Amino acid sequence: MGRHVIRFENVTKVYARGARPALDRVSLDVERGEFVFLVGSSGSGKSTFLRLVLREERASAGKVFVAGKELSTLSSWKVPQMRRQIGAVFQDFRLLPNKTVFENVAFALQVIGKPRHHILTTVPDVLEMVGLAGKEKRRPHELSGGEQQRVAIARAFVNRPSILLADEPTGNLDPTTSLGIMRLLDRINRTGTTVVMATHDDEIVDQMRKRVVELNTGAMVRDQSRGVYGSDR
Amino acid sequence: MRLQFILSEIGIGLRRNLSMTISVILVTFVSLTFVGVAGLLQTQIGKMKDQWYDKVEVSVFLCPANSSATTCSSGEVTDAQKADIQSALDAPEVKPYIQKVYFETKQEAFASFQKQFAGQFWASAATVDDMNSSYRIKLTDPTKYQVVADVLSGRQGVEQVQDQRALFDKLFLVLDRATLLAGGLAAVMLLAAVLLITTTIRLSALSRRRETGIMRLVGASTVFIQLPFMLEGAIAATIGAALAVGALWLGVRYLVTDWLGSSVGWIPYVGTGDVMTVAPILVAVAILLAGVSSVVTLSRYTKV
Numbered sequence: 001m002g003r004h005v006i007r008f009e010n011v012t013k014v015y016a017r018g019a020r021p022a023l024d025r026v027s028l029d030v031e032r033g034e035f036v037f038l039v040g041s042s043g044s045g046k047s048t049f050l051r052l053v054l055r056e057e058r059a060s061a062g063k064v065f066v067a068g069k070e071l072s073t074l075s076s077w078k079v080p081q082m083r084r085q086i087g088a089v090f091q092d093f094r095l096l097p098n099k100t101v102f103e104n105v106a107f108a109l110q111v112i113g114k115p116r117h118h119i120l121t122t123v124p125d126v127l128e129m130v131g132l133a134g135k136e137k138r139r140p141h142e143l144s145g146g147e148q149q150r151v152a153i154a155r156a157f158v159n160r161p162s163i164l165l166a167d168e169p170t171g172n173l174d175p176t177t178s179l180g181i182m183r184l185l186d187r188i189n190r191t192g193t194t195v196v197m198a199t200h201d202d203e204i205v206d207q208m209r210k211r212v213v214e215l216n217t218g219a220m221v222r223d224q225s226r227g228v229y230g231s232d233r
Numbered sequence: 234m235r236l237q238f239i240l241s242e243i244g245i246g247l248r249r250n251l252s253m254t255i256s257v258i259l260v261t262f263v264s265l266t267f268v269g270v271a272g273l274l275q276t277q278i279g280k281m282k283d284q285w286y287d288k289v290e291v292s293v294f295l296c297p298a299n300s301s302a303t304t305c306s307s308g309e310v311t312d313a314q315k316a317d318i319q320s321a322l323d324a325p326e327v328k329p330y331i332q333k334v335y336f337e338t339k340q341e342a343f344a345s346f347q348k349q350f351a352g353q354f355w356a357s358a359a360t361v362d363d364m365n366s367s368y369r370i371k372l373t374d375p376t377k378y379q380v381v382a383d384v385l386s387g388r389q390g391v392e393q394v395q396d397q398r399a400l401f402d403k404l405f406l407v408l409d410r411a412t413l414l415a416g417g418l419a420a421v422m423l424l425a426a427v428l429l430i431t432t433t434i435r436l437s438a439l440s441r442r443r444e445t446g447i448m449r450l451v452g453a454s455t456v457f458i459q460l461p462f463m464l465e466g467a468i469a470a471t472i473g474a475a476l477a478v479g480a481l482w483l484g485v486r487y488l489v490t491d492w493l494g495s496s497v498g499w500i501p502y503v504g505t506g507d508v509m510t511v512a513p514i515l516v517a518v519a520i521l522l523a524g525v526s527s528v529v530t531l532s533r534y535t536k537v
Contacts, residue, residue, distance in 0.1 A: 054450070076455075077454075077455065080449075080452040080453060080454045080455065081452065082452070083449070083450065083451065083452035084451070084452035085452075086452075087451075088450055094443070094446070094447060094450075096443060096444060096447070107444075107447065107451075108447070108451040110235075110238045111238070111447075111448045111451060111453035111457060111458075112451060112452055112453055112454075112457075113235050113457070155447075155451070156451075159451065159452075
């Protein structure tokens with residue numbers, strides 16, 4: 001595995017034949033341990049970028065490398081193994097409503113066949129890390145939005161992935177709560193996990209001062225280390 | 234952990250779609266019962282053929298003194314005609330099909346006639362001369378009757394060639410038709426079962442989209458995601474098959490063995506043992522059915 005955990009080489013993604021590409025010849029390297037903001041208006045290609053990394057979609061042209069593997073040549077039965085190195089959180093949390101906080105996080109380990117004792121020791125640790133100690137038995141609807149997102153982050157991180165993808169994780173949260181979530185993501189990033197976060201939230205981007213990649217109608221228009229949200233062109 | 238988890242997923246799935254699960258069980262139950270009935274009818278035919286074909290003979294009735302048959306115009310069969318028939322049976326093209334030949338004189342025929350119909354008023358009017366003397370031929374293969382019939386029919390001194398097998402063939406025809414009917418109904422019901430299982434699995438997959446979505450996201454293997462759905466269908470179908478076996482067992486036990494067996498006793502009937510021979514086939518069909526339906530459905534609804 002090289003220094004780059006994610007590498008896009010001239011990647012184009014066209015969903016429907018003849019339509020405008022959702023991503024247009026994007027080349028980008030993300031190094032291990034980096035924190036990258038992906039900014040741009042709706043439809044700029046942020047989500048497509050993340051879906052390509054997860055191999056939920058395949059590139060129409062160009063090459064996508066994740067953790068040293070080129071995804072277009074990766075056989076589909078190896079995809080699950082690849083995804084275990086990636087955690088993902090979303091704007092809508094995607095929790096299971098009839099499972100408790102503990103069960104929601106444990107679910108991610110159960111379905112990849114982790115032994116019970118491993119689950120029983122790991123899940124409380126990660127819940128404490130995200131600040132949900134004592135709320136293990138609650139169900140998602142009994143939690144605030146910020147707490148629900150913490151559960152989702154705990155689930156994404158519980159298997160210690162090398163990459164964490166976040167698709168507008170603060171999109172449904174108020175500014176104060178969002179700040180808490182950002183502190184958590186920053187903490188995760190400092191454990192060595194690469195974080196790629198797509199967002200609309202200019203305040204957060206301006207505050208964090210991390211690398212900013214801006215997409216506009218599928219094309220990469222800016223790649224700036226320690227950048228801000230607004231384009232300074 | 235894995236096994237326990239898969240089992241609990243199956244339990245959730247079966248309970249969530251309880252009415253669909255029950256309908257899958259019922260449809261497989263009915264369809265497999267018909268499959269079983271078809272199988273048992275064929276077994277029944279086989280049993281009867283085994284027993285009866287062993288005993289059937291070809292009877293070559295020779296001319297009695299006053300017969301109206303054209304081959305009997307010269308009156309009662311002569312020794313020369315008998316020698317002619319005997320040599321025809323010994324001919325190399327017929328010989329291999331014949332296991333045993335014995336000659337029944339008209340006295341013997343009269344004796345067995347009197348014994349069989351003793352006490353019937355009309356039997357006492359018959360005389361020895363009304364009886365046919367006959368060759369009774371046992372064939373090595375009862376289905377090769379035509380070979381013997383072709384050689385002997387129309388020969389001088391032969392009044393009639395009769396294949397006892399012909400008496401049973403009507404019954405076998407009825408049973409064969411019944412098998413076709415049961416098989417046809419089974420085919421229709423099996424088709425319904427496949428469609429129903431497909432729909433059930435699809436509903437189940439859709440109602441658990443959230444779970445399977447997360448499973449894919451965190452890197453659960455395809456087998457792990459699909460196995461609960463497959464097993465769900467297989468379990469429902471297997472329960473249906475078990476019910477079908479149970480119904481067939483009860484049917485054979487009470488309808489055939491107890492009722493038919495005691496009222497018409499001379500036929501060798503299928504027994505509950507034969508149901509147990511058919512049972513694994515029914516279960517295999519059920520599992521195959523569910524397997525095929527789920528593979529087809531799941532490849533579309535739980536893509537990686």
